Amino acid sequence: GQQLNQSPQSMFIQEGEDVPMNCTSSSIFNTWLWYKQDPGEGPVLLIALYKAGELTSNGRLTAQFGITRKDSFLNISASIPSDVGIYFCAGPNQGGSEKLVFGKGTKLTVNP
């Protein structure tokens, strides 16, 4: 089945640093989604990308839909302690019916 390879698995950074992460797939995606999950909460949608090459920002977050449609990138600029959490990429399952497949997540720790 489809798999999303997300990296890095975890990051330990100092407050103020930028946080780059990416997601790749062996198959083409028409949509890329980025979610954040805080401890004890459900995932919250951060950014949705619908077009190859698209670059979208949401505050300090910037995400790009790779031109090959097989990858996506998320960057958090000037990290702050509340950025702590797990970031997941997701895309539509090839089986359709609006089902999603998720990456394994990037766990972010920010040291003040």
Add this chain to the structure above:
Amino acid sequence: SAVISQKPSRDICQRGTSLTIQCQVDSQVTMMFWYRQQPGQSLTLIATANQGSEATYESGFVIDKFPISRPNLTFSTLTVSNMSPEDSSIYLCSVGSGVGETQYFGPGTRLLVL
């Protein structure tokens, strides 16, 4: 975005028992989904809850173990039957946003089976 609530938020259950999890949405939605998130893992789709018909299960999940109801367009339940410690997970419901394939998630139900 839709406001989604789940009950219970957490529970500790004995093996062999069953637990029914409720998911309530503040607006009518066509697509509702149930996911499992095992400890330290990503989200795995259990099934799509269809209003007025049986749920559609993903490979590895069966109706006898995870019966699902969808009586209307704002509500669904997932039952975890004959539980074992391996069922200890976070169970999440989500709804389609109606815009592409984006989904919004509930807060999750944290289940511990002893």
